[in-house]
Amino acid sequence: MNKTRFLHAPPKSTRGTTLRIAETFVSRQGEGILTGTDSFFIRTSGCNLRCWFCDTPYASWNPEGESRTIDSLVRAVKEADLKHVILTGGEPLLAPQSTLLVESLQEAGHHVTIETAGTIDRDVRCDLLSLSPKFASSAPDQKGHPDWHDRHHRRRMPIEIMRKLLSQSLDYQVKYVVNEPSDLPEVMTLTAELDIPADKVWIMPQGITPEELDATSIWLSDWTRNEGFNECDRMHIRWYGNRRGT
Numbered sequence: 261m262n263k264t265r266f267l268h269a270p271p272k273s274t275r276g277t278t279l280r281i282a283e284t285f286v287s288r289q290g291e292g293i294l295t296g297t298d299s300f301f302i303r304t305s306g307c308n309l310r311c312w313f314c315d316t317p318y319a320s321w322n323p324e325g326e327s328r329t330i331d332s333l334v335r336a337v338k339e340a341d342l343k344h345v346i347l348t349g350g351e352p353l354l355a356p357q358s359t360l361l362v363e364s365l366q367e368a369g370h371h372v373t374i375e376t377a378g379t380i381d382r383d384v385r386c387d388l389l390s391l392s393p394k395f396a397s398s399a400p401d402q403k404g405h406p407d408w409h410d411r412h413h414r415r416r417m418p419i420e421i422m423r424k425l426l427s428q429s430l431d432y433q434v435k436y437v438v439n440e441p442s443d444l445p446e447v448m449t450l451t452a453e454l455d456i457p458a459d460k461v462w463i464m465p466q467g468i469t470p471e472e473l474d475a476t477s478i479w480l481s482d483w484t485r486n487e488g489f490n491e492c493d494r495m496h497i498r499w500y501g502n503r504r505g506t
């Protein structure tokens with residue numbers, strides 16, 4: 261199917277439209293099919309989930325950041341002279357303005373990847389939807405965070421919204437964060453429910469140090485290969501450590 265980039269009308273005026281941004285930076289994509297690609301990262305602040313392992317708490321648990329106009333973000337990307345933009349968070353689709361940001365970046369000729377947990381319905385057509393659905397084991401501790409524990413479970417798996425986001429995108433990958441063997445049945449069930457072909461599935465270990473990633477890969481790699489899925493490392497952790505702005 262020959263999909264055009266815009267779902268409805270061409271982009272509206274962006275003047276004065278702002279988003280809360282935790283950080284922007286230039287780095288190499290560390291995860292998934294575009295690993296190694298020089299990219300401009302835009303990280304929105306705020307998330308509707310609270311994964312216990314979140315590696316960017318400054319955009320979820322304790323959201324930081326400043327209001328930035330779409331025009332200033334598009335200008336910053338242009339100045340960096342890079343084709344690839346990664347819109348991430350926090351949850352980038354939480355802000356309704358994210359749709360206009362994606363359209364404006366595409367209008368300026370950029371390839372836009374959206375890193376999302378896929379829980380929020382938006383009419384957005386990105387170049388690569390990088391969907392990272394959250395398993396039951398990702399919920400925060402019930403005793404320590406009873407409200408977020410319940411919200412996380414209620415919000416984490418809206419299958420119809422995920423189907424819609426996937427069908428709208430020009431291309432996609434499904435990137436599962438696996439922390440423990442009990443996550444694996446969920447990988448299989450959800451992949452079947454969403455009807456995702458094996459070559460679009462990336463299995464990524466949970467971890468923010470090379471040691472954690474390696475420890476999980478010991479039992480995860482064989483399983484991943486046997487199922488015909490792609491293995492996904494987190495190269496930015498190996499290149500730079502778990503540091504902001506990388």
Ligand SMILES: C[S@@+](CC[C@H](N)C(=O)[O-])C[C@H]1O[C@@H](n2cnc3c(N)ncnc32)[C@H](O)[C@@H]1O
Binds near residue numbers: 435465
């Ligand atoms: C910080 S999230 C932001 C986008 C969106 N909220 C999401 O979770 O997909 C960016 C990516 O990092 C992954 N991630 C976050 N913390 C992680 C960890 N401790 N280990 C492995 N992956 C992690 C997420 O699953 C997602 O693929």
Ligand SMILES: Nc1nc2[nH]cc(C(=O)O)c2c(=O)[nH]1
Binds near residue numbers: 289290348349496506
């Ligand atoms: N280098 C690098 N690659 C990434 N791929 C996805 C990231 C994200 O936080 O969404 C990320 C990130 O934070 N850094």
Ligand code: SF4
Binds near residue numbers: 307309310320351
């Ligand atoms: S959904 Fe993404 S940003 Fe939100 S808490 Fe989980 S990993 Fe962090």
Ligand SMILES: [Mg+2]
Binds near residue numbers: 315316
């Ligand atoms: Mg990251």
